[in-house]
Amino acid sequence: MAGREDVDVLVVGAGMAGVCAAIAAARGGAETVLTDRYTFLGGNATAGLLGNFLTFHNMKGEQICRGIPQEIVDELIAGGGAFPEGHLPNAYGNAYTVTPVDAETLKWVTQRLCLGAGVRLVLNTYTLGPLMHKDRVVGARIANKSGESEIRARVVIDASGDADIAVQAGAPFHHGDEQGKTMSISLFFRLAGVDLERHLRFIKANPDQFMLGEDPYIGKTRQEIAAGLRTHKDYPLVTGYYDAVKQAQARGEFHPNRQRVVFSITTIPGVVTVNSTSMLGLSGVNNDELTQAAIEGREQIFKVRDFFRKYAPGFEEAYVLDSATAMGVRETRRIAGEETLATEDCVEGRKGSRDIGRGAYCLDVHQPSGVIEHKHIKGGESYGIPYGVMLPKNVEGCLVAGRCVSSDRFANGSVRNQAHIMAIGQAAGTAAAMCVEGGACPRELPVDRLRERLWRDGAVV
Ligand SMILES: Cc1cc2nc3c(=O)[nH]c(=O)nc-3n(C[C@H](O)[C@H](O)[C@H](O)COP(=O)(O)OP(=O)(O)OC[C@H]3O[C@@H](n4cnc5c(N)ncnc54)[C@H](O)[C@@H]3O)c2cc1C
Numbered sequence: 158m159a160g161r162e163d164v165d166v167l168v169v170g171a172g173m174a175g176v177c178a179a180i181a182a183a184r185g186g187a188e189t190v191l192t193d194r195y196t197f198l199g200g201n202a203t204a205g206l207l208g209n210f211l212t213f214h215n216m217k218g219e220q221i222c223r224g225i226p227q228e229i230v231d232e233l234i235a236g237g238g239a240f241p242e243g244h245l246p247n248a249y250g251n252a253y254t255v256t257p258v259d260a261e262t263l264k265w266v267t268q269r270l271c272l273g274a275g276v277r278l279v280l281n282t283y284t285l286g287p288l289m290h291k292d293r294v295v296g297a298r299i300a301n302k303s304g305e306s307e308i309r310a311r312v313v314i315d316a317s318g319d320a321d322i323a324v325q326a327g328a329p330f331h332h333g334d335e336q337g338k339t340m341s342i343s344l345f346f347r348l349a350g351v352d353l354e355r356h357l358r359f360i361k362a363n364p365d366q367f368m369l370g371e372d373p374y375i376g377k378t379r380q381e382i383a384a385g386l387r388t389h390k391d392y393p394l395v396t397g398y399y400d401a402v403k404q405a406q407a408r409g410e411f412h413p414n415r416q417r418v419v420f421s422i423t424t425i426p427g428v429v430t431v432n433s434t435s436m437l438g439l440s441g442v443n444n445d446e447l448t449q450a451a452i453e454g455r456e457q458i459f460k461v462r463d464f465f466r467k468y469a470p471g472f473e474e475a476y477v478l479d480s481a482t483a484m485g486v487r488e489t490r491r492i493a494g495e496e497t498l499a500t501e502d503c504v505e506g507r508k509g510s511r512d513i514g515r516g517a518y519c520l521d522v523h524q525p526s527g528v529i530e531h532k533h534i535k536g537g538e539s540y541g542i543p544y545g546v547m548l549p550k551n552v553e554g555c556l557v558a559g560r561c562v563s564s565d566r567f568a569n570g571s572v573r574n575q576a577h578i579m580a581i582g583q584a585a586g587t588a589a590a591m592c593v594e595g596g597a598c599p600r601e602l603p604v605d606r607l608r609e610r611l612w613r614d615g616a617v618v
Pocket residue numbers: 169170171172173174175192193194195199200201202204207209210211212282283284285316317318319321342343432484485486487488558559560561573574575576578
């Protein structure tokens with residue numbers, strides 16, 4: 158064992174949930190360490206080449222996510238890693254806005270914000286598991302180039318995306334659907350050399366081939382929406398090519414695991430981020446299966462490139478610029494927490510006195526069969542995310558932030574998205590700092606005081 162370090166708050170996993178948690182904890186006065194296996198921050202938003210944040214608004218256009226997540230967007234705009242408007246209207250209609258983000262600028266912005274808040278970064282480091290005292294998590298075992306060591310902490314925030322710490326500590330959890338099968342895994346890549354204005358003309362002439370205005374709350378036809386598109390920025394998250402995908406599949410030119418392609422525009426002219434590979438029946442917490450997904454994903458990338466070149470006007474000269482470092486794992490474990498966000502809570506837009514954030518993205522599940530199912534929130538509303546979704550049952554000293562919070566499958570299909578997990582992260586970090594300050598454990602923290610603090614710090618609660 159190379160050594161031991163004692164801190165107030167340890168955040169495991171530097172995806173956007175972990176980043177927001179670490180910034181909030183450090184600003185709250187806690188000595189905070191943020192650790193990740195990669196050499197940079199951002200998780201799926203950077204390593205996964207995701208390319209956007211969904212979503213800061215409900216379908217009525219009200220902003221439901223502010224605080225640290227909005228500060229990150231403001232910094233991205235200032236650094237040239239987001240469009241000047243930040244949030245763009247989303248003609249797709251699965252959310253009111255989408256916020257395209259440049260992965261390289263996001264790595265830089267998140268690092269600066271963390272260091273500015275006083276967070277100590279421990280990168281290139283794998284977290285092996287929790288350190289326990291009875292049923293309490295008191296730190297974690299880590300391994301890196303210096304060897305193995307321990308970081309002891311008064312509160313541990315598990316932002317690993319997979320609940321690695323909470324589950325090894327004994328928290329009950331669900332993995333995927335009733336049969337344990339999870340959503341498809343994707344490998345993102347970017348195509349360069351794309352003529353997006355030519356492509357937009359094709360969309361306007363063929364609106365029935367694209368998803369436009371999906372949420373019934375919008376109340377407009379595809380044709381009406383297509384007629385209003387002026388530049389490619391009016392349709393930042395493109396999805397469709399239904400007939401072309403069918404045709405290509407019949408000819409063996411496209412994998413059989415999706416019925417449509419998806420890509421988002423980027424701040425770099427002629428470059429798009431493609432979300433169209435799909436690997437089914439593989440778990441993101443089984444290394445053999447994850448390896449298989451990586452191998453299949455790389456094969457699919459070049460077939461998908463050829464599909465775009467052949468079927469998508471404006472993509473004839475497109476080439477693969479790069480592919481993601483991390484596999485795009487949509488779903489693995491969801492902890493069973495003291496409170497659980499349910500499908501009905503989201504669909505009905507329920508809010509409560511224990512909410513620490515809001516969600517508004519549609520309930521988006523990529524079924525193990527390959528079929529993508531969406532449910533929508535009634536009346537263009539948002540729903541509340543209660544504090545207890547971060548509190549794993551049977552385990553003390555640990556908060557879980559990010560996509561693995563306690564939620565049923567469809568609720569998770571919404572709350573896993575970036576704006577929502579960033580809001581959860583800010584709440585987890587703030588709660589952890591308050592626990593350190595007051596000598597409390599997360600379960601004992603008065604939620605009304607946490608909500609006051611979050612509200613003071615600009616969050617929507
Ligand atoms: C294919 C795909 C498409 C998506 N599309 C969108 C979209 O268009 N818009 C949107 O807003 N959201 C989208 N999402 C959802 C969103 O990207 C994720 O739900 C979100 O990234 C979850 O954030 P997180 O911080 O919980 O986890 P992650 O982003 O996964 O971050 C977890 C971090 O923990 C680290 N880590 C994990 N385990 C360990 C360990 N043992 N030791 C050290 N480090 C560890 C990882 O390296 C990573 O950096 C998509 C997700 C996928 C997979």
